Amino acid sequence: MRFVFALCEVSYSGRGDTTLPLYERAILVKGDGTVSVHSDKGIKPLNYMNGGARGNMVEHVDNKGLKTWTFENSKETLVITFHRIYSDTQCDVPNNDPGLKHDGTESQIQEFLSKNIKILKPEYKFIKREYRTDNGPVDILAYDEAKEKHVLIEVKRVATTSALHQIKKYVDGTTEFDEVDALLVAIDVRPKTREKAAKMGYPWMQLSKDDVSGFFVSEKSDD
Amino acid sequence: MRFVFALCEVSYSGRGDTTLPLYERAILVKGDGTVSVHSDKGIKPLNYMNGGARGNMVEHVDNKGLKTWTFENSKETLVITFHRIYSDTQCDVPNNDPGLKHDGTESQIQEFLSKNIKILKPEYKFIKREYRTDNGPVDILAYDEAKEKHVLIEVKRVATTSALHQIKKYVDGTTEFDEVDALLVAIDVRPKTREKAAKMGYPWMQLSKDDVSGFFVSEKSDD
DNA sequence: ACCTGTGTTACGCGG
DNA sequence: CCGCGTAGCACAGGT
Numbered sequence: 001m002r003f004v005f006a007l008c009e010v011s012y013s014g015r016g017d018t019t020l021p022l023y024e025r026a027i028l029v030k031g032d033g034t035v036s037v038h039s040d041k042g043i044k045p046l047n048y049m050n051g052g053a054r055g056n057m058v059e060h061v062d063n064k065g066l067k068t069w070t071f072e073n074s075k076e077t078l079v080i081t082f083h084r085i086y087s088d089t090q091c092d093v094p095n096n097d098p099g100l101k102h103d104g105t106e107s108q109i110q111e112f113l114s115k116n117i118k119i120l121k122p123e124y125k126f127i128k129r130e131y132r133t134d135n136g137p138v139d140i141l142a143y144d145e146a147k148e149k150h151v152l153i154e155v156k157r158v159a160t161t162s163a164l165h166q167i168k169k170y171v172d173g174t175t176e177f178d179e180v181d182a183l184l185v186a187i188d189v190r191p192k193t194r195e196k197a198a199k200m201g202y203p204w205m206q207l208s209k210d211d212v213s214g215f216f217v218s219e220k221s222d223d
Numbered sequence: 224m225r226f227v228f229a230l231c232e233v234s235y236s237g238r239g240d241t242t243l244p245l246y247e248r249a250i251l252v253k254g255d256g257t258v259s260v261h262s263d264k265g266i267k268p269l270n271y272m273n274g275g276a277r278g279n280m281v282e283h284v285d286n287k288g289l290k291t292w293t294f295e296n297s298k299e300t301l302v303i304t305f306h307r308i309y310s311d312t313q314c315d316v317p318n319n320d321p322g323l324k325h326d327g328t329e330s331q332i333q334e335f336l337s338k339n340i341k342i343l344k345p346e347y348k349f350i351k352r353e354y355r356t357d358n359g360p361v362d363i364l365a366y367d368e369a370k371e372k373h374v375l376i377e378v379k380r381v382a383t384t385s386a387l388h389q390i391k392k393y394v395d396g397t398t399e400f401d402e403v404d405a406l407l408v409a410i411d412v413r414p415k416t417r418e419k420a421a422k423m424g425y426p427w428m429q430l431s432k433d434d435v436s437g438f439f440v441s442e443k444s445d446d
Numbered sequence: 447a448c449c450t451g452t453g454t455t456a457c458g459c460g461g
Numbered sequence: 462c463c464g465c466g467t468a469g470c471a472c473a474g475g476t
Contacts (some may be wrong), residue, residue, distance in 0.1 A: 001263050018325050019323075020324070021324070026224055040224050043259055046323050046451090408451095
């Protein structure tokens with residue numbers, strides 16, 4: 001890992017073509033060869049190139065005495081021209097980061113619901129995950145013993161209107177049963193999505209996380 | 224801009240909930256308050272938080288003598304617990320980066336064509352950009368002095384078949400003139416789009432960039 | 447290798 | 462301020 005803070009110009013050519021005029025910026029070069037050029041704001045780098053080109057950084061000093069770094073792979077080129085280097089820090093890292101542990105992901109909700117479907121409705125019986133309709137797989141297939149019909153459950157972390165289109169698609173693509181209900185389950189059902197769900201006639205439920213026993217229903221659509 | 228390389232743990236809670244176990248990582252804190260935690264690979268940070276909470280970084284030393292940094296805004300919290308700091312670099316930047324200049328964007332092509340329409344055909348006369356048809360605005364309206372009729376020009380960076388649907392829509396929505404031609408102009412007209420354009424009877428031209436004088440026609444459909 | 451879906455998408459633009 | 466679409470999307474997972 002190397003961090004350089006410098007007055008520099010940058011040009012990139014590859015998936016697009018961009019140039020960065022002379023300015024102070026930070027350059028981060030990682031152990032896998034990834035390079036990114038950061039301004040003093042925002043999360044995303046201004047320019048970047050991933051580390052397929054491991055060890056492909058070439059340092060060169062041009063005829064005006066300016067140092068350049070060139071990163072190149074088969075499809076892309078990134079050139080950094082240094083006019084002044086304010087700081088250059090190098091750090092060794094064993095490249096073994098155990099990585100991020102996510103909580104409350106869609107798959108975690110699915111996992112939970114497959115074992116605790118009755119929190120949605122006591123009469124629900126879990127049948128299977130990834131039930132294949134003719135228009136693709138829906139997250140959960142369950143059976144509603146009260147209404148004596150099956151229900152397709154689509155799970156999202158954040159549910160936008162696109163989830164409703166998906167649900168419609170799956171309902172339309174279900175031929176195995178004469179009638180089928182649908183239910184949208186998410187941690188966060190966006191306001192617009194609630195409106196549209198009401199119009200389309202699909203009920204929804206919102207879940208929250210309980211640290212002890214898992215998820216619980218925090219809010220639901222009117223019946 | 225501040226760069227810290229350290230053995231640390233990180234926890235984030237907000238749009239999701241994640242934890243990072245003890246490991247060596249780089250932390251970048253920017254002038255706008257943005258913070259990002261990087262491992263030694265990849266472009267994207269493991270954790271991050273944008274700088275709405277300007278100046279909201281709180282340093283604290285807990286009862287075991289461990290330093291923590293807490294970033295907080297109304298919806299999110301990011302806590303970094305330092306176990307060992309290997310490097311800590313601070314750099315002053317005037318927060319005025321002129322930013323990225325993109326080349327070959329759709330608007331740049333439009334801008335160029337509005338002044339150099341004759342590279343498409345010498346008999347063309349530029350009339351206006353964003354000409355309003357009944358079905359929405361087409362990029363450029365021109366007049367073909369050879370054929371004595373108007374022509375709608377749709378500009379794309381990459382032209383897919385959806386551009387052809389747009390063109391049809393605009394032609395159908397043009398009521399001001401009895402007859403109107405159409406032309407698709409792009410840096411890259413995809414193979415499938417060429418086929419379909421031929422079937423629909425719309426000509427196309429491909430442009431390339433000339434470093435000196437701007438764009439030039441690199442390829443075009445058969446007449 | 448290519449394709450598909452997800453993301454704490456980020457980010458800019460229009461309303 | 463919020464919803465929407467784009468991105469050099471990045472990245473993980475499957476075929």
